[in-house]
Amino acid sequence: MQRKLMWRWVLIGVVTAAAIFFMWPADKKIHLGLDLRGGIHLVLQVNTQDAVRAEVDDAMERVRGDLSEKGFAPALLQRLSAGDGFELRPAPNTPAKTLDKVIDDRLLEFKVDRGVGLTATLRPEVTRAIRDMAVRQGLETIRNRIDQFGVAEPLIQRQGIEGDRIVVQLPGVDDPARVKDLIRATAFLEIKPVVTVAPTQEALLASSGGKLPEDSEIVSGDVEDLEGRITGREYYLLKKASVVTGRDLRTARRSQDTYGQPAVSFTLNPDGATKFSAYTGAHIGDRMAIVLDNKVRSAPVIRGHISDSGIIEGNFTVQGAEDLALVLRAGALPASITYLEERTVGPSLGRDSVIRGLRAGLVGLVLVVVFMLFYYKGAGINADVALILNAVLLLGAIGVFKATLTLPGIAGIILTIGMAVDSNVLIFERIREELRLGKTVRNAVDLGFQRALSAIIDSNLTTIISALFLFQFGTGPIKGFAVTLTIGLTISMFTAVFVSRSIFEVLLSRRAKLTTLSI
Amino acid sequence: MRFFHDTHIQFMKYRWHWIAISTALNLVALGLIFIGPGFKYGVDFAGGTQLTVKFKSEPDLARIRTSLENLKLGAVTIQRFDEPERHELLIRLQNPGQEGDFSARMMTALDREFNAQTASMRLNLQGVDAVRDGLAQADPDSVGGTFDNRRAHYEPMASAILNFRKEKGILNGPADLDGVKELSSNAKRYLADNARFGNFSILAADNVGPAVGKDLRKKASYAVGFSLLGMLVYIWLRFQFQYGVGAIVALFHDTLIALGVLSLTGREIDIPTIAALLTLVGYSVNDTVIIFDRIRERVKLDRGKPLVEVMNSAINQTLSRTVITSGLTELVVIALFLFGGGVINTFAFVLMFGIVVGTYSSVFIASPIALGVSNFLEKRKHAHRRR
Numbered sequence: 001m002q003r004k005l006m007w008r009w010v011l012i013g014v015v016t017a018a019a020i021f022f023m024w025p026a027d028k029k030i031h032l033g034l035d036l037r038g039g040i041h042l043v044l045q046v047n048t049q050d051a052v053r054a055e056v057d058d059a060m061e062r063v064r065g066d067l068s069e070k071g072f073a074p075a076l077l078q079r080l081s082a083g084d085g086f087e088l089r090p091a092p093n094t095p096a097k098t099l100d101k102v103i104d105d106r107l108l109e110f111k112v113d114r115g116v117g118l119t120a121t122l123r124p125e126v127t128r129a130i131r132d133m134a135v136r137q138g139l140e141t142i143r144n145r146i147d148q149f150g151v152a153e154p155l156i157q158r159q160g161i162e163g164d165r166i167v168v169q170l171p172g173v174d175d176p177a178r179v180k181d182l183i184r185a186t187a188f189l190e191i192k193p194v195v196t197v198a199p200t201q202e203a204l205l206a207s208s209g210g211k212l213p214e215d216s217e218i219v220s221g222d223v224e225d226l227e228g229r230i231t232g233r234e235y236y237l238l239k240k241a242s243v244v245t246g247r248d249l250r251t252a253r254r255s256q257d258t259y260g261q262p263a264v265s266f267t268l269n270p271d272g273a274t275k276f277s278a279y280t281g282a283h284i285g286d287r288m289a290i291v292l293d294n295k296v297r298s299a300p301v302i303r304g305h306i307s308d309s310g311i312i313e314g315n316f317t318v319q320g321a322e323d324l325a326l327v328l329r330a331g332a333l334p335a336s337i338t339y340l341e342e343r344t345v346g347p348s349l350g351r352d353s354v355i356r357g358l359r360a361g362l363v364g365l366v367l368v369v370v371f372m373l374f375y376y377k378g379a380g381i382n383a384d385v386a387l388i389l390n391a392v393l394l395l396g397a398i399g400v401f402k403a404t405l406t407l408p409g410i411a412g413i414i415l416t417i418g419m420a421v422d423s424n425v426l427i428f429e430r431i432r433e434e435l436r437l438g439k440t441v442r443n444a445v446d447l448g449f450q451r452a453l454s455a456i457i458d459s460n461l462t463t464i465i466s467a468l469f470l471f472q473f474g475t476g477p478i479k480g481f482a483v484t485l486t487i488g489l490t491i492s493m494f495t496a497v498f499v500s501r502s503i504f505e506v507l508l509s510r511r512a513k514l515t516t517l518s519i
Numbered sequence: 520m521r522f523f524h525d526t527h528i529q530f531m532k533y534r535w536h537w538i539a540i541s542t543a544l545n546l547v548a549l550g551l552i553f554i555g556p557g558f559k560y561g562v563d564f565a566g567g568t569q570l571t572v573k574f575k576s577e578p579d580l581a582r583i584r585t586s587l588e589n590l591k592l593g594a595v596t597i598q599r600f601d602e603p604e605r606h607e608l609l610i611r612l613q614n615p616g617q618e619g620d621f622s623a624r625m626m627t628a629l630d631r632e633f634n635a636q637t638a639s640m641r642l643n644l645q646g647v648d649a650v651r652d653g654l655a656q657a658d659p660d661s662v663g664g665t666f667d668n669r670r671a672h673y674e675p676m677a678s679a680i681l682n683f684r685k686e687k688g689i690l691n692g693p694a695d696l697d698g699v700k701e702l703s704s705n706a707k708r709y710l711a712d713n714a715r716f717g718n719f720s721i722l723a724a725d726n727v728g729p730a731v732g733k734d735l736r737k738k739a740s741y742a743v744g745f746s747l748l749g750m751l752v753y754i755w756l757r758f759q760f761q762y763g764v765g766a767i768v769a770l771f772h773d774t775l776i777a778l779g780v781l782s783l784t785g786r787e788i789d790i791p792t793i794a795a796l797l798t799l800v801g802y803s804v805n806d807t808v809i810i811f812d813r814i815r816e817r818v819k820l821d822r823g824k825p826l827v828e829v830m831n832s833a834i835n836q837t838l839s840r841t842v843i844t845s846g847l848t849e850l851v852v853i854a855l856f857l858f859g860g861g862v863i864n865t866f867a868f869v870l871m872f873g874i875v876v877g878t879y880s881s882v883f884i885a886s887p888i889a890l891g892v893s894n895f896l897e898k899r900k901h902a903h904r905r906r
Contacts, residue, residue, distance in 0.1 A: 035862070038685075043731060045618075174681060175646025176724065177623055184620075317639075318652050318666065338618050342726040347685040349571065349722040349862075356860035363858055364851035371847060375520050408794055411863050414855050415798065415870070418848030419805070422840075425847075426809065429840045432521075455812040458757055459805040465753060466746040466801035470794060473742030478794045485798070 005509060008502045015494075016389065019396025029399040033406035035477050036354050038347030039171035040179060043340045046164050050335035051134035052127055053083045059106060059120070060086050066102045067094065076117065085110065085121030135164055137334040142166065142183055144330035149182060165340065176344040178323070184337055186293050187327035189246035189266075191276075191310070192219075194287040194299050195237040204235045215240050219289070221296030224315055236296050238289050243279045248272025250308075252328035254321040257313045262321035264312040266328060273308035281305040292324075357410035364414050365391070368421055376428055378518025382503045383424040386495040390420045393491045394484065403487075406480030416488030419463065423496030426452040428519055441514045445504050449497065456497065460489045523839045531831045534887035541772055541884055548779025558782050561789035562725050564739070566732035567593070567613045568621040571723040572629070573689050574606040578718070583610060586632035590624060592617075601861035605688075607722065618728040626721060638715035642680065642690050651677035659709035676702050689720040739793045743774070746797055750804050758811050761896060765889030766807045769880040773803045777873050786865050795869035802848070802870075803877030806841060807885040813837050814886070826893060830886045838882075845878040 023029055034041055060077055067074050067090065076089035090099055103112055103120075110120035122130070139158055146154045146168070155169040173179050195216055198204040204218060205211070212218065217240050223232040252266040268276055280288075280302050289299040290312050297314045316324070369387065372380040394413060398405055431448030439447065464486050471482035508514055552558065562569040580597050587595045593614035600607040612625060630644070640653040654673035655666060662672045679701035684690050693711035696702055702710075727735075747770055755763035777799060781788060813833035821829055852874060856867035 045730075173646075175649060177626070178646065178648075180620060180623065318656070319649060338728075339620050339726065340618055340728040341731045342620070342622060342724065344622070344721075344724040346720070346722045347681075348573075348688045348720075351685055352688070353860055353862055356858060357863075360855045360858035360860075364854040367850045367854065368847050371850070375843070377520075407862055408791055408866065411855060411859065411866060414851055414859075415848070418844075418851035419802070421847055422805075422844040425840050425843050429837075429843075433836070451816070454816075455809050458812055459808045462750055462753060462804040462808055463798075463801035465749045466797050466804075469742045469746035469749060470797045472745075473738045473793070473797075478790055481794050481798075 002509065005502065005505050008498070008505070012389075012499055012502060016392065019393045019399075021396075022399035023392070023395040026395065030395065031398075031402060031404050032350075032354070033404045033409065033477060033480055034169060034171055034343070034350075035345050035407045036350045036405065036410075037171045038174070038345050038350040039169065040173050040176045040345075041341070041343040042168040042180070042183070043159070043342075044166050044168065044183070044337045045160075045340050046135045046138040046166065046334075047336045047338060048131035048134045048164055049083055051130050052122065053079070054334075055109075055130055056084065056086055056122065059110065062106045063088065063102055066106060067091075067098070070098055072098060080119070080121070082121075084127055085119060087117060087119050089117035131164065134334045135166070138337065139166055141331050141333050142168065145182055145327055146170065148326050148330055149179070151179075166337075172347070174347060176342075178319070180339070180342070182323055182327060184339075185323075185327045186333050186336060187246065187324070187330075188293055188332045189249070189312075189328060190242040190291045191244050192238040192240075192242050192289050192291055193279075193283070194289050195239065197234055197236050197287075197299065199232075199234050201235050204237050208237060219291055219294060219296050221289070221299070222315070230315070236289055236299060238291070238296075243288065244268060244272045244276050246328060246332050248275070249328060252325040254318065254325050255311065257311065261313070262316040262318045263314075264316070264321050264325045264328065265309060266312070266325075267309045270308075276310075277305060277307040353407045354410075357407060357414075361410060361414045361417070365417055368417055372421065372424070376519055379428055379431075382500050383421060383428070383496075385503065386424060386500045387417065387421055389499055390488065390491050390495040391417065393495065394488050397487045397491065398484065401483075401487075403483045404480055405484070406477040408477045409480030409484045412481040412484035413488060416485060416492065420488060420492035420496065422459070423452075423456045423492055424500060426455055427496065427500065431517070431519055435517065435519070441517045442508060444517070445508065449501055453497065456493060460493060464489055521839065522842060526835045526838055527832075528835060528838075529831065530834045530882060531827050531887065531890070534883075534890070537883035538887060541880070544779075545772060545775050548775045551779045551782045552775075556782055556785060558778075559785055559787050561787035561792070562611060562727055563789045564732050564736050565613065566727045566729045567611055568625060568726040569609055569611040569724070570622060570625055570629075570721060571600055572608050572610055572719050573722050574608065574633075574719045575689060575691055576718075577603075577606055578608070578633070582632055583608075583629065586628050587612060587625060590628055592621060592624070607861070618730065620726070622724040622726045626724075629719065630717070633719055634715060634717040638713065640710070640714035641717055642710070642714050643684065643717045643720040647674075647677045647681050650680060653714070654706060654709070657709055657713070659705040660703050661705075673706070676706055684720065688722065690716050692716050735790065739790070742793065743796060743800070746800055747771070747774075750800065754804070754808065754811070758815060759893075761889045761892035762811050762814075764892045765885040765887075766804055766811070768888045769807055769877075769885040770800055770803055772880050772884055773799060773873060773877045776876050777869055780872050781869065784868075786868065789865065791863060791866040792869060795866045795873070799870060799873035799877060802874060803880060806845065806878055806881035809840065810834055810837050810881060810886060811889070826890060830890060834882055834886060841878060841882060845874055849874050 056079055060079065064074060064077055072091045072094040074088055075091050077086065079086045107120050109123060109126040111123050113119045135158060139156065143156050146156060151170045151173060153171055155167070157167045159165045159167045168183065170179060196204060196207050198207060201218060216237055219236050219238050220233055221236060222230045223234050225231050248268050248271060250267045250269040252264055255263055255265040257263040284302050284304060287299050287301050289296045291297070292312065297312050312324070369384045372383045374380070376383060391413070394416065427448050430452045431444050434444035434447045467482045467486045471479055583597060584595050587610070593612050596611045596613065598609050600609045610625070612621060614621060640650065642650065651670055651673050654677060655669035658669055660672065662669050679699045683695070683699050687695070693716070696707050696710060747767060750770060751763045751767045754766045774796060777796060781792070810833060813836055814830055817829045817833050849871065852867055852870045855863065856871055859867055
């Protein structure tokens, strides 16, 4: 008996030591959730339709190119409203052979229905692959940007039934607006030849004979005064075909323009440099437009042959220039994104929550501890030891499992204090009953533990069942609640049954013929 | 010390009274839910954008409302968050059917309304990087050198200012900068003259799009439904079918009354509220199970005794445990309600009510229902035999 008792205490000692090791110091070992640390939680949707449309547009341009080359520019070529295909009406004199060849060469990924003209729709498996690819690239790009921005312990994950959602969690971010812009920036850079510039769209069209040439497009840009204030808007007629795009970039960084204002300078990769130097060499004196996200940032005149570098100017703050350089380095998003959900917790609210949660927990703990001493006298000490041990083990378990402590999680711990003591109450009430029936102390303690056990297990298990459903349902903070409640109740079975029993055993073994029990 | 000395209260004798009272309560709850005032969904389920804003002093609510209504994005509701002297408000924009980044637009609108003075440095709204860059740009300490060099010099000052704001929630004005020891006197003077403190700071921003809100509503009702089902099955397996029914009726009773109280008090239903409801489900069943466990034990010992009497003595024998545990849990929850802060206030509120109702239903409702079902099953068995 003595030996068995010793082993019990060794086990309790080891478990407690381990728990303290894993929870101390708490600010390092206990992982706080976003709601307590402050930070930002975003759920974004990648609009994969964009990528599908881009693919269709690409195919349309190729078909147009092939047919025009042979001298049969199509009579009608337009995208279907669903976005995943296009309709083509060839020029009346187009030979069937030419059309067949274009279809064979260019529309492998399309299902082609021929009627008056032809309708080509992307095959479903191709669409699926494009969508999947867009999300994966989006994820990769966002991860790149966040990494370069430098956030400790970011979580970036794909989610959702269709897999087109991305969850981004960034703890400790103090400027959510900036991060949101960084993530969302499409950052699509193009450098295009300028045909003409005019203050209004009408004037622009007039200069090219009232009709937009097929190979050109109109893009707007801001007009700035010398101090960088926006004073108006002007319109550029640009060639559709880019000289280089963001894909040709090797790197980008913040720099200064000739006036000392923040700007972004970039260098091109070898491929891009070849194209760029050939173009600039041949067009000295012409203007080229630096277009970012379909807006002209600047349109410098080409003064000389440029090989592989350039600069983007125009009304940046230092931070703005740095962020643009960052997203240019990290790459463009393949599709636009929408924020479905945003939860930002400022650091001061998080800190306040921790302080108040701890205070409420402490008040609750003290009330329970005092009541138990008052009501159960000596045995109350026993229950209180079990209760405090429960709290220590619970924190240790949170440390071991690397579970995240959230504000509802703290509420779960506090609630566990109330519910954990239930097991002790059940046992003590039972022991009292047995004593009243005239049993000896030894017998009463044995029976008390034995008979209360089934009630303890059943009652705790039912609570744990509901906690499991909560976990299933859970979004971040609530999961933390389900976790602490479940762990807490499981531990309470150990502390209230095993530890309390061990304390009673020590009492009983000290004096073999104990006739009264302080309970 | 003992609260109860071998009580022999006739709980079961008046079972029809309890059932009548509870039925009435439940009908009232149903009325509150379906006729009015009904549920008020929080931002989690209704979708929309909600800012938690701390103002320097009590703000003019009408101004907040007008400035946001001018955005033409949706209806604006304003409610107090936490104690009045903290000047903290929950400002919500109901914009169902739209997805996007609305919190930024709300912030800009509030900024324009409440912070007349424009300045590149806005100490209550910006992060460390922006404050650092602002100081590096102005260079009040005349450090000179490259921009990055100046940045390194002002970085510790900027993070000290932000840490101070983190503790206080809001910087009230230039005088607050005296509390930031890391700040050089030149930088302090520069900020006092040039930076804008503004009238509010943003404590939290939530924006839940309609797709997510709908998703959460579905998940929440599944969670509550399946957890009720899980309880029924568990108790059915561990005890008997009639006890499972008794426990589930008690659970529905508790959940319904809790929901009724929520709709009566007009508290918003959010994710933490669902957590509280599920906890209540677990807690209430816990209480019921303890009594059923005693009935199970007594049934074996007192063979031949009518079930009514067995149940009655089981309830009496567990009464002191029921009262002590519920009382202690209630104490703890009250502590949470009083001291836990605004974020989990509704959570604690639901449990505070729920524990009382759950305890009542465990004692007065679960066993009578189990008895009724038991009698019904018994009768049917007899009828079968006679045939």
